[in-house]
Every structure is written in C-alpha cells, then in structure tokens.
Amino acid sequence: MTKKRSFEYNLMEIRKNNSFTEEYEIDCMDFRDSTSPLTKLKSATVYVNFHIDGNDVILSGKFSINATTICSRCGKEIDISMIENFEEVYSGEETVDIKDVISEAITLAEPIRVLCKDLSCNKVKI
Ligand SMILES: [Zn+2]
Numbered sequence: 402m403t404k405k406r407s408f409e410y411n412l413m414e415i416r417k418n419n420s421f422t423e424e425y426e427i428d429c430m431d432f433r434d435s436t437s438p439l440t441k442l443k444s445a446t447v448y449v450n451f452h453i454d455g456n457d458v459i460l461s462g463k464f465s466i467n468a469t470t471i472c473s474r475c476g477k478e479i480d481i482s483m484i485e486n487f488e489e490v491y492s493g494e495e496t497v498d499i500k501d502v503i504s505e506a507i508t509l510a511e512p513i514r515v516l517c518k519d520l521s522c523n524k525v526k527i
Contacts, residue, residue, distance in 0.1 A: 404428040408500040410451065412458050412491055421451045427464075427503070435507040440470040440481075447503060460489040460499060464506065472517035479517045485510040 405425040415421045429442035436442065445466040452459050466483040487506035491497055516522060 405447070406431060408503065409496055409498045411496050412451075413495050415451045415458060416453060419453055422449070424448045431500075432504055432507055435504040436468070436511045440468050440511050442507075443467045443469060445507075449499070456492060458491045458494075460487075460491065460497075460502070462487045462499070462503070462506070464503065464510075466507065466510070470512070470515050472519075472522060473514045474516055475519065475522045477517050477519065477522070479515065481512065481515060483507070483510040483512070 405427055410421070425447055427445045427447055429445055432442060432445070443466075445464055447462060447464045449460060449462045452461075463486050464484070468481050468483060469478050470481050471477070472479055485506050487502055489499065489502050
C-alpha cells in the first residue's frame with residue numbers, strides 16, 4: 402500500500418462538494434520529529450474528514466499509530482499504540498497543508514511516562 406506523502410487539500414473543491422473524507426497510511430519517517438527520540442513510530446493510519454460550516458471548512462481527523470518507546474523505569478523497549486482526534490478550522494484559505502496539524506497531534510499524543518508490563522518492573526522497590 403502506498404503511503405501518503407503530501408497533505409495538501411484544495412478547500413475550494415471541498416467547498417464545492419460540501420465534504421471530503423479520506424483514510425490512508427502515512428510514512429512514519431516523515432513524522433519522526435513529531436515525537437521524542439525515545440518513541441519510534443512503526444505504522445500509522447490517518448482518517449480525515451472535511452465539512453462545511455457556514456464560511457468555515459472544519460477538519461476533523463483521527464489517527465491510530467503503533468510505535469515503540471522506552472519503559473520509564475527499566476529502559477526496556479515496549480510497544481505502544483496511540484489513538485487521537487484532531488480538529489482545525491479554516492476560513493479564507495484556498496489550499497491547506499495539514500501535515501503540521503497531524504504532526505502536532507502526534508506530539509500531544511505521545512505518552513510522557515510509560516511502564517512496561519514486566520513484573521520485576523512494576524514491583525515497588527523497597
Ligand atoms: Zn520496565
């Protein structure tokens with residue numbers, strides 16, 4: 402499956418058609434700077450929906466990401482998944498590039514502190 406590399410949308414066209422919906426995989430390398438170096442994206446699916454509200458075009462999106470990160474306590478690599486919604490409102494624009502919107506949402510979704518499920522790691526040290 403080809404991954405999406407361009408995130409430009411023609412809002413004129415979307416206004417004409419009243420709405421636009423799309424779902425795709427993104428190339429994780431394009432978003433490697435969206436998280437801290439500890440978290441590495443493995444696969445990511447993005448869903449976007451544009452709809453018209455008066456003079457505004459509303460973008461509602463959602464992503465689902467599989468990633469690896471480092472256990473905050475023992476340093477072991479662990480798998481995590483991040484699912485997050487994002488929204489943006491456009492007023493006068495003719496075209497928009499939503500890469501930054503996706504990137505910021507990924508940054509916000511990255512967990513700050515993750516613990517692995519190892520018994521030895523969950524045990525409270527005395
Ligand atoms: Zn651990």
